Amino acid sequence: METILFFQSTLRKSWRQKLAGAHAFAREHDWLVQSVNRFATTDEIRGVLEEWTPAGCMVDRGMANSAAPDHLFAAVPTVYLDQTPDHPSRIHPCLLHDSAAEAAAAAAELLARNCASYAYIGTGENLYWDRVRRERFAQAIQCETGKTVSVLPGKRLREALEALPKPCGILGANDECAIKAYHAAVAAGLAIPDDVMLAGIDNDEIYCEAVDPGLTSVEPDFEGAGYRLAQMLHEEISRFRRHGARRRGAPPTDTYGPLRIVQRGSTAAQADIGPRVRRALEYIRRHACEPSIGLDGVISAMDCSRRLATLLFKKELKRTILGEIHRQRFLRACDLLERTDMPISTVIVHCGYRSDSFVKKLFMRETGMTMRDYRRRRRASRLPPS
Numbered sequence: 385m386e387t388i389l390f391f392q393s394t395l396r397k398s399w400r401q402k403l404a405g406a407h408a409f410a411r412e413h414d415w416l417v418q419s420v421n422r423f424a425t426t427d428e429i430r431g432v433l434e435e436w437t438p439a440g441c442m443v444d445r446g447m448a449n450s451a452a453p454d455h456l457f458a459a460v461p462t463v464y465l466d467q468t469p470d471h472p473s474r475i476h477p478c479l480l481h482d483s484a485a486e487a488a489a490a491a492a493e494l495l496a497r498n499c500a501s502y503a504y505i506g507t508g509e510n511l512y513w514d515r516v517r518r519e520r521f522a523q524a525i526q527c528e529t530g531k532t533v534s535v536l537p538g539k540r541l542r543e544a545l546e547a548l549p550k551p552c553g554i555l556g557a558n559d560e561c562a563i564k565a566y567h568a569a570v571a572a573g574l575a576i577p578d579d580v581m582l583a584g585i586d587n588d589e590i591y592c593e594a595v596d597p598g599l600t601s602v603e604p605d606f607e608g609a610g611y612r613l614a615q616m617l618h619e620e621i622s623r624f625r626r627h628g629a630r631r632r633g634a635p636p637t638d639t640y641g642p643l644r645i646v647q648r649g650s651t652a653a654q655a656d657i658g659p660r661v662r663r664a665l666e667y668i669r670r671h672a673c674e675p676s677i678g679l680d681g682v683i684s685a686m687d688c689s690r691r692l693a694t695l696l697f698k699k700e701l702k703r704t705i706l707g708e709i710h711r712q713r714f715l716r717a718c719d720l721l722e723r724t725d726m727p728i729s730t731v732i733v734h735c736g737y738r739s740d741s742f743v744k745k746l747f748m749r750e751t752g753m754t755m756r757d758y759r760r761r762r763r764a765s766r767l768p769p770s
Contacts, residue, residue: 387436388617391420391429392444392465397588398606399444402465405610406442413618415439429456440617443467449511452476459629461620465613468512475631477620479613481604482641483513484520487555489602489642490583491524493651494553497581501549502529505536505565506557514557517585521555541568550579553651559584559591559601566595566650578659582650597649597666605643607723612640660686661700664693665708672712673736679705713737714746721759728755 388410394400403419410417418436423429433441433456441457446466452473464478472478494502502525506514522533536544536554545552545568556562562584569580576582576597584591587603616638623631649666657665667685671677682705683693697705717735720726729740737743747755 385414385416386439388415388417388440388442388614389420389432389436389438390417390442390444391423391432392442393421394419395421396586397590398586398604401606402444402610402613405607405612406614407610408607409611409614409618413614415614417614426453426456429453433457433460440621442613442617446481446513447511449509452478461617461624463613463617463620465609466513470512472637473635475629475635477616477635478637479609479616480637480639481513482639483516485641486585486602486604487517487520488524489645490555490585491521491528493583493600493602493645493647494555494581495525495528497551497553497577497651499551499553499581501534501552502531503534503536503544503548503552503554503565504557505541505554505561507561508538511557517555517557536565541565542572545569545574545580546572550574551577551581552579553581554583556582556584559586559588559599562599562601563591563595566599577650577652577662583645587646592646592648593670595650597652597662598669600646600648600651602645603643605640608643609640612638657700658696660688660693661696663687664697664705668705668708668712672709673716673734675736675738677709677736682709714750717743717747717755718758718762721755722762728759731755 390403390406392399392403394403406417420432423432438460440461442463442465443457444465445452449468451471452464452467454473454475458475462476464473464476466481467473467478504518504521506518518535525531525533534548541564545565554562554565556565562582566576566582569576574580582599584599584601587601592599592601648669649662652662652665664682664686667682671681679690683690686693693705697703701708713735717731720731720734726734732740732743744755747753747758751758753761
């Protein structure tokens, strides 16, 4: 079994998903993938390489602006993840975020809401992916509406938000940035999503589900990125064994982009959907998979009579409250089948269903596939060919 080092923290969800994708490839190729969380200095990196003598290394450079550390990894088959193109590696392959595609997906979500103004809030660290997202978002908004995107400041954020025409659509460089704008808007007395609509990138539930209404977010294909990164390293190891460390020409690069956009209440404002139904939709989205969910909880969130709640749902959504609960459960089941290895019986229970046979018949009716076939086809469409 060959040892592979993955120089990457596991603190954030996105990093853990990349590691999961690398592990998926590792299981197919008899690799031991060792995550290295602490690698701040040259001596630490050299110490780890000496200790493990790895067959290859994967190095996450997404939070760095500096030149690729080629001098440390020159003698080891290595691939970089998100090494800034401003300072590319001269010897090692690199896998890059398609940050422009992620920003375009967020722009489409906010443009569909027909906002009066648009803004962007970044990390303030001049990271290349932050810069690309800001530029692509501004380009998409300018092309579609002719409007200029405001760049929100790190300080006096409340005042900046108050000055923007409403409703305003805001994209954060990531979820953490979007949440800063979210809290500043609430502190300024602005209503979400009526006055301010927000979207982030990463779909990190620690941020997205910590607020009410929840934060809409673009989820990059982090697990697929981890798999592709490991695949590129496998190719690099083979090249090293055939030709040695020397390379002719520039090293190859590849990209990974958005997987999906997860819509939550922060972008839910629509002319034909009133605040009561929006509150109900947010409540159902959060609680649909709980076996105890019922009409009383939804009606309580709407703060009206049962009769009025029923009428509003039929008028504004053209479906019943129970129909929306079942729709959210089905969407959650599809998501778990595609993104996890959770047993099908566990998926069914996790989504609040009590009858296996009912769910299996539902899947066949809605998709024309069994749950197992749905998982196999959806996951196969995400992963690069081996």
